[in-house]
Amino acid sequence: MQAEPGAGVNFRRTVLYQWAGVAVFVLAAVALAVRGDWMWRFDQTLYDTSLKLWQRAPSAEIVIVGVDEASLAQLGRWPFSRALHAQVVERLTRAGAKAIGFDVIFAEPAAPADDARFAAAIAASGRVVLPVHMDATMMDAKAREIRPVAALAAHARLAHAHIELDADGMARSVYLREGAGKPEFPHLSAALVMTAFGDDAPLPGMRRPASAGAPDPGANVWVRDYWLHIPFAGPPGHFASVSYVDVLQGRVADAVFRDRIVLVGAVAPGLQDAYPTPVSGGARSMPGVEISAHAIDAIRLGADIRPLGGAARMALSLLLVVPLLCGLLWLEPRRAFVLAVGSSALVLLCAVLAARWPGLWFPPSIPALAALLAYPFWSWRRLEAAQQFLETELQAMSGEPDILDSPARRGLRASLTLSDPMERRIGALRDASARLRAARRFIADVVDRLPQATLVADAQGVVVLGNPRAADLCGRADSAALRGALLDTLLAGLATTRGVALAAASLQGGTPVEATSADGRAWLASAAPLPDEHGATLGSIVSLADISELRDVQRKREEYMAFLSHDMRSPQVSIIALLELAKLAPERAPGDLAERIEAHARKTLALADDFVHLARAEEKDPSSFTPVDLAAVLREAVEEQGTLAAKKFITIETGAAEEGQMVAGDRQLLVRTVSNLLSNAIKYSFGGKVIHCSVTRQGDDSELVIRDEGYGISAEDLPQLFDRFSRFDAPGATRAAGSGLGLAFVKAVLDKHDARIDVQSELRVGTRFCLTFRRIAAG
Amino acid sequence: MSEAPAQSQRTRADILIIDDDFGMRELLALHLSHAGYRVRTAEDAIEGGKALLAGVPDLVLLDMRMPHMGGDTLLELLRADEALKHLKIIVLTSIRNDAFLQKINDLGVSGLLAKPVDKDLLLKSIEKVLAG
Numbered sequence: 001m002q003a004e005p006g007a008g009v010n011f012r013r014t015v016l017y018q019w020a021g022v023a024v025f026v027l028a029a030v031a032l033a034v035r036g037d038w039m040w041r042f043d044q045t046l047y048d049t050s051l052k053l054w055q056r057a058p059s060a061e062i063v064i065v066g067v068d069e070a071s072l073a074q075l076g077r078w079p080f081s082r083a084l085h086a087q088v089v090e091r092l093t094r095a096g097a098k099a100i101g102f103d104v105i106f107a108e109p110a111a112p113a114d115d116a117r118f119a120a121a122i123a124a125s126g127r128v129v130l131p132v133h134m135d136a137t138m139m140d141a142k143a144r145e146i147r148p149v150a151a152l153a154a155h156a157r158l159a160h161a162h163i164e165l166d167a168d169g170m171a172r173s174v175y176l177r178e179g180a181g182k183p184e185f186p187h188l189s190a191a192l193v194m195t196a197f198g199d200d201a202p203l204p205g206m207r208r209p210a211s212a213g214a215p216d217p218g219a220n221v222w223v224r225d226y227w228l229h230i231p232f233a234g235p236p237g238h239f240a241s242v243s244y245v246d247v248l249q250g251r252v253a254d255a256v257f258r259d260r261i262v263l264v265g266a267v268a269p270g271l272q273d274a275y276p277t278p279v280s281g282g283a284r285s286m287p288g289v290e291i292s293a294h295a296i297d298a299i300r301l302g303a304d305i306r307p308l309g310g311a312a313r314m315a316l317s318l319l320l321v322v323p324l325l326c327g328l329l330w331l332e333p334r335r336a337f338v339l340a341v342g343s344s345a346l347v348l349l350c351a352v353l354a355a356r357w358p359g360l361w362f363p364p365s366i367p368a369l370a371a372l373l374a375y376p377f378w379s380w381r382r383l384e385a386a387q388q389f390l391e392t393e394l395q396a397m398s399g400e401p402d403i404l405d406s407p408a409r410r411g412l413r414a415s416l417t418l419s420d421p422m423e424r425r426i427g428a429l430r431d432a433s434a435r436l437r438a439a440r441r442f443i444a445d446v447v448d449r450l451p452q453a454t455l456v457a458d459a460q461g462v463v464v465l466g467n468p469r470a471a472d473l474c475g476r477a478d479s480a481a482l483r484g485a486l487l488d489t490l491l492a493g494l495a496t497t498r499g500v501a502l503a504a505a506s507l508q509g510g511t512p513v514e515a516t517s518a519d520g521r522a523w524l525a526s527a528a529p530l531p532d533e534h535g536a537t538l539g540s541i542v543s544l545a546d547i548s549e550l551r552d553v554q555r556k557r558e559e560y561m562a563f564l565s566h567d568m569r570s571p572q573v574s575i576i577a578l579l580e581l582a583k584l585a586p587e588r589a590p591g592d593l594a595e596r597i598e599a600h601a602r603k604t605l606a607l608a609d610d611f612v613h614l615a616r617a618e619e620k621d622p623s624s625f626t627p628v629d630l631a632a633v634l635r636e637a638v639e640e641q642g643t644l645a646a647k648k649f650i651t652i653e654t655g656a657a658e659e660g661q662m663v664a665g666d667r668q669l670l671v672r673t674v675s676n677l678l679s680n681a682i683k684y685s686f687g688g689k690v691i692h693c694s695v696t697r698q699g700d701d702s703e704l705v706i707r708d709e710g711y712g713i714s715a716e717d718l719p720q721l722f723d724r725f726s727r728f729d730a731p732g733a734t735r736a737a738g739s740g741l742g743l744a745f746v747k748a749v750l751d752k753h754d755a756r757i758d759v760q761s762e763l764r765v766g767t768r769f770c771l772t773f774r775r776i777a778a779g
Numbered sequence: 780m781s782e783a784p785a786q787s788q789r790t791r792a793d794i795l796i797i798d799d800d801f802g803m804r805e806l807l808a809l810h811l812s813h814a815g816y817r818v819r820t821a822e823d824a825i826e827g828g829k830a831l832l833a834g835v836p837d838l839v840l841l842d843m844r845m846p847h848m849g850g851d852t853l854l855e856l857l858r859a860d861e862a863l864k865h866l867k868i869i870v871l872t873s874i875r876n877d878a879f880l881q882k883i884n885d886l887g888v889s890g891l892l893a894k895p896v897d898k899d900l901l902l903k904s905i906e907k908v909l910a911g
Contacts, residue, residue, distance in 0.1 A: 558876070565875040566844065573873055573894040578802035585809050590801065 043363035048278030050355040064241040066267030071245040082114040086121035093125040095254035099195035101129040103265030103289040106148040123155035129191040131161035159191035171275035176226035183225040189295035204304035229305040232279040265289025320367040340375035394428040453544040522551040571600035610741035617748040631657040637674035656694035661702035663773040685710035704771040712763040722747040797827035798842035824848035843872040
């Protein structure tokens with residue numbers, strides 16, 4: 001059965017609508033999720049993972065002087081005396097440190113002597129950076145910075161040491177410039193780089209958006225710029241670090257600090273100056289001073305991770321989902337699944353890789369999750385559409401008239417009343433397929449039983465169905481062997497009346513074409529196109545009707561006509577010629593004119609008689625047959641031909657005639673048949689010979705044999721022996737008069753009696769006719 | 780019927796009649812000899828062949844249905860012979876079978892006359908064929 005093209009279009013349209021719905025929903029959900037950053041935590045986890053993956057060797061330019069547990073144990077309570085800091089600065093300066101940064105707030109004055117000493121050391125060094133501190137309580141309102149005490153600040157470069165903490169409390173970034181009203185303070189890290197390598201060192205990090213407006217120095221708003229997402233070089237303790245107390249007490253070689261940027265800050269856990277970072281992992285946190293060291297490293301390398309934000313992130317998120325949605329529509333479910341999972345994983349992987357190179361962070365969780373969820377969502381919608389379509393189609397199918405009121409059909413009706421929709425659909429589908437199979441079987445059966453050889457071909461002329469008669473005609477083993485063959489190849493075995501091979505194209509006109517098969521049978525071939533409901537041609541049905549019998553009847557009629565036109569007229573023509581001759585030139589007329597005319601007249605009469613006998617024999621109805629004894633038939637025929645035989649001194653021998661060989665037949669016709677054969681035997685025998693006749697039982701059959709010792713019949717004449725109106729001349733025989741209808745009559749009678757006639761003949765030896773009848777029980 | 784003007788020409792024409800029917804053969808011969816033709820007769824195809832060997836006539840009147848060998852077979856043999864290919868032949872037959880007549884025509888005959896033969900039609904046809 002061919003699917004309706006209209007239904008297919010409908011289904012495609014339904015699926016397209018469903019897909020459009022799914023696409024809009026998924027894109028809207030992605031947009032909303034990106035806008036609300038619903039997956040922030042998961043994205044941050046990925047970000048941290050990415051940072052942990054990309055570690056690098058610690059920079060040799062940086063050394064940390066840490067106030068560790070040992071320093072606290074030996075030097076006492078924190079904060080240390082600023083005299084100690086002064087000694088450290090002096091030592092570091094002497095050792096040739098390029099820059100010295102303190103991650104320690106010196107907002108309050110200490111002992112004046114200590115402050116003075118420290119201030120002197122700072123001044124002497126000229127490479128010290130001290131942090132300012134923002135009043136946290138005033139953030140974003142009346143912001144102000146709290147500077148180191150004036151004496152210290154006087155010769156130091158001021159910086160801020162703020163570390164940006166994300167919503168999850170993680171330290172991932174710093175602003176390289178901050179300040180109240182304007183971002184005048186560089187971050188400790190930036191300040192150290194400037195001190196070491198000059199003020200014009202370029203700063204990485206995200207610039208303050210222009211939309212935030214120009215900084216207003218008078219506004220006292222805390223302004224931040226150069227937002228650096230630190231690409232951490234490694235876990236805590238990654239950079240070279242020495243103990244504060246060891247430096248103070250000269251246990252560290254000067255070479256450690258030469259040409260280095262030195263950071264001084266608290267590293268002891270007890271000092272509370274530590275933050276969780278992406279790279280610290282577990283319960284460990286990273287001291288602020290170390291975070292600054294990572295920032296310095298980033299500035300020196302120009303490394304940065306720029307988060308993709310706002311419109312760019314939204315656009316990319318949506319854009320990543322679009323090819324997936326297209327793939328869902330066009331790919332088969334298995335491939336679509338692979339695409340969904342694959343693209344989800346790919347987005348995550350690419351995001352992790354991009355954080356390293358080119359240092360771009362795109363939060364991938366939302367598009368990745370959308371890819372994963374779109375697949376089941378789409379599958380559900382598509383399944384729903386398919387089921388609805390299926391149900392509609394099945395219901396439409398159940399409404400169609402059905403020539404086969406099959407069990408399958410009754411099952412279909414029953415299944416449509418089931419309550420569970422899924423069960424109903426499955427049931428309906430099963431029934432429909434059963435019905436389809438039944439319909440196919442029915443069509444095949446119908447084609448098989450068609451009385452004509454029938455071939456069904458598709459639009460390309462390839463046979464899709466054929467019946468056994470067609471297989472037989474085309475010389476194939478069975479109808480299955482026809483399938484897949486080209487129509488023209490199969491028809492090529494038939495020749496049209498014009499002598500060319502029959503072709504499917506010659507049948508397209510709708511006019512039946514007459515053709516002959518190799519075995520001589522005549523066929524009437526015709527083709528009918530197979531249109532679909534829109535009139536397009538799906539293929540054609542070629543039917544070949546065997547018209548051999550029809551042609552036989554036609555030929556017989558033509559033979560009768562020829563017979564009447566020639567054979568019957570011929571003696572009359574001869575008579576007229578004789579009479580005319582006698583009239584015009586009596587002296588040239590033969591002496592036996594009357595005898596000649598009589599012979600011609602008798603010949604005409606005999607012809608007319610034979611013709612009538614033949615016609616009667618051919619019309620005889622076998623249902624009127626009665627039991628006839630073959631031996632009696634033979635006797636009667638011999639009696640009829642006795643006189644003729646006696647004239648030629650021919651003996652007819654009937655010694656071997658068994659009585660009681662009964663056959664169903666017409667006694668008169670049979671006697672005439674045997675009589676004809678005897679008459680022929682006498683006619684075509686030399687005088688004085690014997691004709692042997694017998695009737696014998698042969699199993700279930702009875703045989704009647706007539707054997708003469710006459711001229712015999714040549715092998716080439718034997719096949720035409722029983723043809724109507726054939727008359728041939730035996731070599732050396734005196735010309736025997738005959739209509740040519742005698743043996744045709746014999747054949748017609750025997751055909752009516754379902755009997756067989758076999759002829760054996762040898763020239764100058766004789767001819768043997770054997771008639772085989774099916775015997776019936778005597779009674 | 781006036782026969783005199785073409786008498787001299789006719790006497791030259793030699794016509795062979797091949798027909799197995801005695802009456803027909805004699806009647807045709809009578810008509811033709813009266814019309815001034817030289818006439819030979821043969822009662823079957825074999826006799827006809829002998830007559831042709833003895834001398835090629837100007838025209839053959841050939842019957843179709845004859846014993847031993849039909850006129851159609853003889854016609855085929857004559858047409859296959861290089862020397863007799865263009866021999867003028869008028870076929871005499873009472874056969875009305877279209878296929879048979881077509882076959883005879885295809886072998887190339889000068890005319891077809893139906894039996895029984897009308898004398899005037901016979902003479903007119905012969906005259907025409909001999910002139911052509």
